Amino acid sequence: MAIAVRISPALRKMFDDEAYLGFVDALNQYDAEQRNGYQYSLDLHFDAFREYLDRRLAESETKTEKRFAEIKVEIEKRFTEATIKTENRLVEIKLEIDKRFNENDKRLSDLQSLIEVKTAQSQATLIRWMFTFFAGTIITLATLFFTYLQLVLKP
Numbered sequence: 001m002a003i004a005v006r007i008s009p010a011l012r013k014m015f016d017d018e019a020y021l022g023f024v025d026a027l028n029q030y031d032a033e034q035r036n037g038y039q040y041s042l043d044l045h046f047d048a049f050r051e052y053l054d055r056r057l058a059e060s061e062t063k064t065e066k067r068f069a070e071i072k073v074e075i076e077k078r079f080t081e082a083t084i085k086t087e088n089r090l091v092e093i094k095l096e097i098d099k100r101f102n103e104n105d106k107r108l109s110d111l112q113s114l115i116e117v118k119t120a121q122s123q124a125t126l127i128r129w130m131f132t133f134f135a136g137t138i139i140t141l142a143t144l145f146f147t148y149l150q151l152v153l154k155p
Helices: 009-014 017-153
Strands: none
Touching: none
């Protein structure tokens, strides 16, 4: 993009049109070279800055990946410890439950034995009472039968 060059009228009078146009072309050429030089310099600086950012980003990614790996190892370690603690606690609870079940089984077997003994005692007492009533009934029936026979057979 050419810049607008203002040349004073006194300077214009000194040059003819061809010299004037040559002078303007020289100034425009100088301006274009300056702009190209600035653009080249800017491109170099921008490329260097881009390389710097890429390098820093790669370093940052490396550090981040390393930190993530360390955190992952730490988390795995903690989970393993928590799992071991939980499993140990579950084993303790299972043993405690088994112990209580065994105690309850013993109590139940003791109660069952006691119930069997009490039932056997009750059955023996019941049989005794049944025999007593049976014997009393037989004696009473026998007496009634003999009395009936005496009354019926009496001449």
